[in-house]
Structures are given as structure tokens and as C-alpha cells.
Amino acid sequence: MDDTQRRIDAAPLPVARELRRRRNLILQFLRFVRLNWTMYRLARHHH
């Protein structure tokens, strides 16, 4: 049997600060811009 469920049960949970960051609209907007730039760069330079 795989031990995946045991590993999930022992996995670290995100700290409260990280959960807040994932919802913070300003931080997420900045991340949105960065993700778009990353994807654009990947598409232009690696394709």
C-alpha cells in the first residue's frame, strides 16, 4: 500500500500569515502581474 495518506496527515499546514497573503488583494494583484510576466516571458523565450 502507498503511504500517501500518512504523509498527507503529517504534512505541514500553511501558517495563518500565508493564508492571509493568499487572500490579500494588493499582494495578489502584484502576484497576478508577476505571474503574467513570467508566463509571457516563458512563452516568448522558450517557444
Place this chain on the structure above:
Amino acid sequence: MSRVVILGAGVSGHTAALFLKRRLGRDHEIVVVSPNSQWNWIPSNIWVGVGKMSPDRVVFPLAPIYRRKKIDFRQARAVALRPEGDADNPQGAVDVVYTDPKRVGRTERIRYDYLINATGPKLNFAATPGLGPDAGNTVSVCTPSHAVDAAEHLAAVIDKLKAGEPQTLVIGVGHGTCTCEGAAFEYAFNVEHELRAAGVRDRAEVIYLTNEHELGDFGVGGMTFSQAGRRITSEAWMESLFRERKMKAITQAAVTEIEPGLIHYRQIDGSANTQRFDFAMLLPPFRGVGLEVFDRGGAEITDTVFAPNGFIRVDANYQAKPFEEWTAADWPKTYQNPSYRNVFGIGIAFAPPHAISRPYATPDGIAIAPAPPRTGMPSGSMGKVVAMTIADMILRGAAEPTHTASMGEMAAACIASTGTGMRSGTAAAMSMSPIVPDYSRYPDTSGRDPKETTGNIGLAAHWVKRMLHTMFIYKAKAYPLWYLIPE
């Protein structure tokens, strides 16, 4: 005048058709043959499957687009290739059977100067007894109609949960050799998200059932990336996400049979197990669409053009060798068929040289080996480079392919939705370079460029996924400046 025939109008075939028309103009003829009348943005089918998007928002009719772009569209199914022509004419040809209501059942032999095989896969539900919507035990999100059916089943499950009846939902892949684990992962998390939104999460057990050796493999051997200044594997990343969302997971599994309410599966250690379910969405394995190939004399030569799995052979290294000897260089660059140089295979239709993830099997030989994904970003790039190569062959007389797009060199970004909503949505954004690990180039970082291999979870990634939906449908509709949107 040259005629280019494209079989299939999915991401790769449609991209190739639009770029070919743009390069070749009115002096040459582009013919697209597809059994479907509509184009489908498949990555958004998961949202149709949870009832958060109507099916008409993930499809549009192809005929008006091709009419506007002066591309000849035949709604038909290709059934046979004749790359050497026939007794009457040495020019290559493809036999088609029309599927549009006006000509349904009629056959035609279409001649070509260049052929692009972009048929995509056959959804091989039959590989697992009892799998799929036709058998009636499990649902799928592979097509818009499948996704609508899945949403209806899910709504019924939510009603039962609201009535206080506990439910077990199993989401994953329905065979040991499936691909597209990412789509199953997305659907599992979107279902979990909807159960929470409906206020019934505490009465539901959600189980992700996969052929991946570990979580986060996604058929690409997993990833290692930096997060908050430390190196983390996609496996550890996903385990944390599964715990956060109270999801269960079964890995290293080959589903062997589905009965009503019961999944039979085998695992790598040989154990035979069952999993009860009230709702199951299990993706099917893929195989080629079953085109036959004939030489000029009418003798069948399918095996010289297609691999045993039904996908077309291209310029890959198909020599059988152990996992330790696989290299990124084995992967095709030009997508040109080695036997017939005017025939190309792109998207899911090309035969990969081998898997990307390490393959496993049960002691008695049942394969537990995720097939390599070749959809989305790389699929569009293949369509574009083959279009550019054919255009150069026609316009400049190029003897050899002039453009390349190897998955051993290409990067890819994958946005895996884990719940929809402009304020409440989340997604996991992953990028990797290259798609196929290159251990000779990046020996210390799992075969990938650490600067270009990243992972992020949050609302921003959901916005990106939603934006890509709008952007790629705009591009596929060939609206003004469509070609500026990267693949």
C-alpha cells in the same frame, strides 16, 4: 497552389490552421477536417463540471471562424490515410466520412500536398470495464456534454448531503496509463470548493485516486522549486494542500474495473483493493483515433506510420530503453513523420518516445505509468512551428523543417484551479523549464532550470486561469491581433 489538410481542430490543429492561413494568404488552400462542429476550451470544462460555468461559454462554432478566415472546413471524420496516393493519382490523400447533418455518412477522398495530423485522442473508456458515462457508473469532464452530466450528478450528491446523507466522492483517473492527472486534480479541488460553498463539506469524503507514484507528479515527474527561500518538491507542496483541504489520496493505483458504487484497483505492491463511492469522476486513458494507412497499391501499412498506441510517429527516438537512459533529446523537435516528409503529427496525436514520469507495474505486470501530457501551451507551440515549417516549405522551397519546438527544451506554465470565484477562488500556478527533465543540462536540480521552475498558490493564480479562458477563446476566434497572444 498548395493544399494543406489539417486533421483536427483542437488547440494544436486550430492554431496551425490560423497561422498557416496568415502566412500563406489566398494563394494556397487550407482545409480543416474535424468531426466536431465546435471548438472547445477544454481547460475550463472543470468549471462546467461543477456547475459554475455554462457549457456555451467553453465552446463556439468553428464554421463561421473558418468562413471569415477563408479556410475550407469539412465537418468530417478522417478514417484512412493514403500518403502515396492511390492507383489513380500519386498525390497523398485522406479518406473522410462527413458528420455534419447535411452530408452525414457521405465519404470523400481529399488530396493534399501537406498533411497535419492533429486529431487529438480517442477517449478510451473501454480500456477499463465499467468506466465512463456510457457504462453509467462514473462521470467525466473530457467534453462539454460530459461535464454537464458531471455537474448534474454532483448537484444530486450535494442535495443528498444537504439532506444529511454522507457521501463519498472519488475523483481521479480510471486506468493505470492515464494522462491529464492535472485535470483530475483540478476537478477534485473544485468539487471540494463547491462542497464547502454549499455548507456540506463535513458530511462528504473526497478522495483523489491516481496512477501517479506520488502527489504532484502530474505525469511530468514532479517538480522542485523555491518557495519562501527554500527548496520544496511538488510532492510536499501537494501533501500540504491536501491536508489543508482535508482531502484524501490514493496513489500508485491502476483502476481495473468499475461496478455500480465500487471501484476495483491494483497498486504497485500487487495489492487488490476496492473503494466504495457515491460519485466518481474518473478520466479515461487515451489512444490514437484509429486511422488506417494504405500504400499506393492498397496494402495496409498502418504500423509504419502509427505507433501501437495509435499515435503518429514523428522525429522522436523510439528505441526502447530503460528509464535511466531516457533523455530530453529523445523528444521530437519538428514533428515530421520519418516515412512521409509531407506529413506531420502534433498535439496529443504525436507518439511520444516514452513517458516522462518513471513507469511502474504491479508484480503481475499491470502498468501504473502516467502517460506524458502534451496539451495546452506546448500543443499550441507545436501547431505554430509546424505551420511555420510548412509555410517555409511552400513559399521558400525549404527542404527540411525550419522551426522546432521540443518538449525537452520548451517551458510550460500550468495553472491548476483549486476553486472558482473572483474573491474566493484559488489556483496553483506552476511553471517548469523544460517540460521533459534534462538531467545532462540541470544535473543538480532534477533536470529543470531552478530559475524557471516555480510554484504559487493563491487568488492571483485563479485570476490568471480565468484570464487565460477569455484570452485563448479570443485568440481561437481569430479576432484582431489574435496572433500577438503567445501560445
